[in-house]
Amino acid sequence: MATTEHVVAHQFDDAEQQHEASTLGMWLFLVTEILFFGGLFLLYVAYRVTYPEAFVDGSHHLDLRLGTINTVILIGSSLTMALGVHAAQVGRQRALVGFLLLTIVLGSAFLVIKGFEYAAKFEHGLVPGPGFALTGPLGPQVELFFCIYFAMTALHAIHMVIGVGVLAVIAMMASRGAFGPAYFTPVELMGLYWHFVDVVWIFLFPLLYLIGGR
Amino acid sequence: MDTQVTNEHDRQEHYLNVDYGIRSWLLTRDHKRIALLYLGSITFMFFLGGIFALVIRLELLTPAGDIVGADTYNKLFTMHGVIMIFFFLIPSIPAVLGNFLVPLMIGARDLAFPRINLASWYIYSLGALFGLWAVFTGGVDTGWTFYAPYSTTASYTKVVPTIVGAFLVGFSSIFTGLNFIVTIHRMRAPGLTWFRLPLFIWAHYATSVIIILGTPVIAITLGLVAVERVFRIGIFDPALGGDPILFQHLFWFYSHPAVYIMILPSMGIISEVITCFSRKRIFGYSFIAVSSLAIALLGFLVWGHHMFVSGQSVYAALIFSVLSFAVAIPSAVKVFNWTATLYKGSISFEAPMVYALGFIGLFTIGGLTGLFLAALGLDVHVHDTYFVVAHFHYIMVGGAIMGYLAGIHFWWPKITGRLYPETLARIAALIVFLGFNLTFFPQFVLGYLGMPRRYYVYPPEFQVLNVMSTAGATILGVGYLLPMLYLTWSLRWGARAGANPWRATGLEWQTPSPPPTYNFATTPLVTEEPYAYPLREAREY
Numbered sequence A: 001m002a003t004t005e006h007v008v009a010h011q012f013d014d015a016e017q018q019h020e021a022s023t024l025g026m027w028l029f030l031v032t033e034i035l036f037f038g039g040l041f042l043l044y045v046a047y048r049v050t051y052p053e054a055f056v057d058g059s060h061h062l063d064l065r066l067g068t069i070n071t072v073i074l075i076g077s078s079l080t081m082a083l084g085v086h087a088a089q090v091g092r093q094r095a096l097v098g099f100l101l102l103t104i105v106l107g108s109a110f111l112v113i114k115g116f117e118y119a120a121k122f123e124h125g126l127v128p129g130p131g132f133a134l135t136g137p138l139g140p141q142v143e144l145f146f147c148i149y150f151a152m153t154a155l156h157a158i159h160m161v162i163g164v165g166v167l168a169v170i171a172m173m174a175s176r177g178a179f180g181p182a183y184f185t186p187v188e189l190m191g192l193y194w195h196f197v198d199v200v201w202i203f204l205f206p207l208l209y210l211i212g213g214r
Numbered sequence B: 001m002d003t004q005v006t007n008e009h010d011r012q013e014h015y016l017n018v019d020y021g022i023r024s025w026l027l028t029r030d031h032k033r034i035a036l037l038y039l040g041s042i043t044f045m046f047f048l049g050g051i052f053a054l055v056i057r058l059e060l061l062t063p064a065g066d067i068v069g070a071d072t073y074n075k076l077f078t079m080h081g082v083i084m085i086f087f088f089l090i091p092s093i094p095a096v097l098g099n100f101l102v103p104l105m106i107g108a109r110d111l112a113f114p115r116i117n118l119a120s121w122y123i124y125s126l127g128a129l130f131g132l133w134a135v136f137t138g139g140v141d142t143g144w145t146f147y148a149p150y151s152t153t154a155s156y157t158k159v160v161p162t163i164v165g166a167f168l169v170g171f172s173s174i175f176t177g178l179n180f181i182v183t184i185h186r187m188r189a190p191g192l193t194w195f196r197l198p199l200f201i202w203a204h205y206a207t208s209v210i211i212i213l214g215t216p217v218i219a220i221t222l223g224l225v226a227v228e229r230v231f232r233i234g235i236f237d238p239a240l241g242g243d244p245i246l247f248q249h250l251f252w253f254y255s256h257p258a259v260y261i262m263i264l265p266s267m268g269i270i271s272e273v274i275t276c277f278s279r280k281r282i283f284g285y286s287f288i289a290v291s292s293l294a295i296a297l298l299g300f301l302v303w304g305h306h307m308f309v310s311g312q313s314v315y316a317a318l319i320f321s322v323l324s325f326a327v328a329i330p331s332a333v334k335v336f337n338w339t340a341t342l343y344k345g346s347i348s349f350e351a352p353m354v355y356a357l358g359f360i361g362l363f364t365i366g367g368l369t370g371l372f373l374a375a376l377g378l379d380v381h382v383h384d385t386y387f388v389v390a391h392f393h394y395i396m397v398g399g400a401i402m403g404y405l406a407g408i409h410f411w412w413p414k415i416t417g418r419l420y421p422e423t424l425a426r427i428a429a430l431i432v433f434l435g436f437n438l439t440f441f442p443q444f445v446l447g448y449l450g451m452p453r454r455y456y457v458y459p460p461e462f463q464v465l466n467v468m469s470t471a472g473a474t475i476l477g478v479g480y481l482l483p484m485l486y487l488t489w490s491l492r493w494g495a496r497a498g499a500n501p502w503r504a505t506g507l508e509w510q511t512p513s514p515p516p517t518y519n520f521a522t523t524p525l526v527t528e529e530p531y532a533y534p535l536r537e538a539r540e541y
C-alpha cells in the first residue's frame, strides 16, 4: 500500500482546508453545468409542450435497444467509479487502478455505441439540416425534435469524452501511487463529475427515448 | 538621504520586484500579477470600444449620414456594445480589483485556485482574440443582443467568431466567480466572520453567485446560435416551428443579471470609499451586505422587462413589471445608507471620493429612470428609443465605470506603491462627470421625444440635442484619457505611497505597498468589525 505524502499548496493552511476548498469548487462547477444543460432542458420542455405529437413521432425514430444498452453501461460505469473512489479511500492501490480502467472502458463503450446510433441517423437522413428526410405535415417539427436530440446528446457526449480523458490522466497518476487514504481528492472529484454526467443521461434517456408510450 | 530611502524601499521585496521577465508574468500564479494582466487587457478593449463610441457620436453630429453608411453604422454600435459589455465591463472590476483585493481583504495568501485564475486570463485573452478577429475581418451587425432569427439566418457578418469570443469570456468569468466563492467561504483569516467582511467582499460574493448561475445559460444560448449557423439547423428557426422569443428569454435570463455583474462590484467599491473619506463607520452595514444578495437573487426574476413589446403574455409582463419595481428596493437601500454615512462625516474630496459621489448621483438617475422603463405603459412609449440608451449608460458608465475609476484611484497606491497626482485626478474626475452628463442627459430628452436607437440618420429637429451629446462625448473621452496618462506617469514619477496613505481600515492596508508575494508576513488576526473609523453614527453624539 503506497501513500505518498502530498504537499499542501502555499495558499492553504492545511490539507483539510485544501480538500474542503477543492470539493466546494467542484460542486460549484457542477452547478454551472446544471445551468449549462438547463438551457437545453428548457428548450426541450417548451417545444415538447408546443408540439407533443412531433416529439412522440421523433422519439419513435430513436433506437430504443441501443439507448437502453447505453443506459445500463453508464450506470455500471458509475458503480465502478464509486468503487474506485472507495478503493482510493482505503488505499487499495491495484483495485483503484483497475476500477478506473474499467470506468474508462465502459465510458468508451458508451461513446462507441452512441457513434453507431449517430451513424444510423445520418444513413436514414434524420440529421437536421437541408437533407432532412422526413416530410409530411409533422416533418419540420420532427426536425426540431432532432435538433434538440442532437444538441443534448452531443453536449452530453462531449462531457463523456472530456471525462474519459481526465480519467485516463487520473488512472496514470494512480498507477504511479499518487493517491492513498491521506490524499485522494482528484479521484473523489472525478467521481462527482462522472456521476453528474451519468445523472444527465438518466434524464435524457426517458425524455428522448421513452415518450409516447412504447 | 533621499536616495538612501529610495534604495531601502527598492530592496524591500514585493510582488512586482520578486522576479522579472516576461515568463515570470505569463506563468505567474500570483493573484496580484494576474490582476495586472487583466488590467492591461481590459484597458485595451475599453479604448477600442471607446473609439467605436466616438465614431458613432461623430456620425450623429448631423442628421444626415455623413461618415458611414447604414451597414457600417450597424456594425459600429454592435461592436461598441459587444466589446464594452463582454470584454470590458463584465470582467472589469472583478477580474482586476477583485482579483487583487479579495485575498488581501480576507487575509489570505492567494485565491483558492491560482492556476484556474491564470487559466481564466488565458481564456479571456483567447476570447478577446476571437472578438478582435471578428472586428478586424469585417465586423458583426446583430446588435450586442444577437437576436434570432436575424443572427442565425439573416446576418452575413462575423457572428460566429464574435459568439465564440463571448462564450470563452463567459467561461473566464465563471472561473473567476468560482474562485471568489470558494476563497471567501474557506480562506478567511481567523476572526474574520461573515459580518466582519468588508462590503467589497460581500459585493463580490453576490456578483460571483450571479456569474455562476447566469453565465452558463448565456453560454449555451449563444452556443446554439453558433451551432445553428454553422450546421444550418434550426433550433430557433420559425420555419421548423422554433421560437425566436425563446432565444430572448434565455438571453435576458443572463443579460439582465449581467447588469448586476457590472454594478454590484462597483457598489462594493463605493461602500469602501464613502466610509473612508467620511472617516465614519458605514451606516447600515448589514443592510448593505444583505441587499447585495437580495439584488443577486431578485435580479434573476425580472428579465421579462426587456420583452414587454416582444409578444409575451400580458400576465407575464405584469409580474415582470412588479418584480422590476421590487428589485429597485435593495439598490435604494444602498443609496440611502451611503448618504446616511456622509451625514455629519468628516468629508474630504480626494479623487476616489469625487468619483464615488458622482456615482451616487448618476446611479440614482439611472435607477429611477429604470423605474420608468419597468412601468408597462411608459415602456411602450420609450421602448427602443434613446431613453433606454441613456438609462443603461447611466447605470453602466455613470455607475459601473465611475465606481471602477474610484476603485482604481483608491487602491492605486496599494497596487503600485505610488501615489497618483491628486489635483490632476480631481480635475479628471470632474471632467468625466461633466462630460458624462452632457453626453447622456440629452439622450433622455431625445428618447422621450421619440428618437429611436440604432439609426444612423434622424430628423433635423433632433440635431441640437445630438450636438450636445457629441460634444459631451468628446469631453468624456478626454476625461478617460487623463487617468490613463497620469497613472502611467505615476508608475515612475509618483511619490512613494506608504502602506496606508488614506488611513483606511481593512486588512489590505496593513501590509506594505506593494504587498509581498504572499500578501502578509504573518496571517492577520481579526478582532473587530470593519470600518472602525473614528466617527460613529450621528445619533451617538
Ligand SMILES: [Cu+2]
Pocket: B255, B256, B259, B302, B303, B305, B306
Ligand atoms: Cu433588465
